[in-house]
Amino acid sequence: MRNYPLPTDSRIEWAIAELLASGALNPRYFYHESHDSTRIAFAWFDAQKTVRAGNTCNPIKHMVESWGCRYCSTDSVKLAAYLHPRIRGSYPTFNLSLRLVWPSPERLAEIREAGIHPGYAGKYLEDYRVQEGGCHAS
Secondary structure, eight states: OSSSSSOOOOHHHHHHHHHHHHSHHHHHTOOOOOOOHHHHHHHHHHOOOOOEEEEEETTTHHHHHHHHHHHHHHHHHHHHHHHTTOEETTTTEHHHHESOOOOGGGGGTOTTTTTTTTGGGGGGGGGEEEETOOOOOO
């Protein structure tokens, strides 16, 4: 199921340094609470289908939070997109298909902090078209 391995702490720290140095992240407003929030976003991206051109997906941060049941800052989502080999673009416009995939919960099994904020669950379900594995989303 997983296409790419989850990023390690050192890989996430490298991406933070790269993006801060390049100016892609504003050091004055940068907020990254947890490496696990970046891993949740990475796993969410990993399940998505990509297209050549970018599409804007405004609630992407909230969709990631709802699926992973954990707060994820916008900067954590940006880091995950930067680290994922198939994802191109900049927040909130990435090369994601408009047929968004609800990822399998199995993708969260290795992420310790997944599920720690259950109040985020169950939101934005209407934005998904497919459940991972090919079933039509409800």
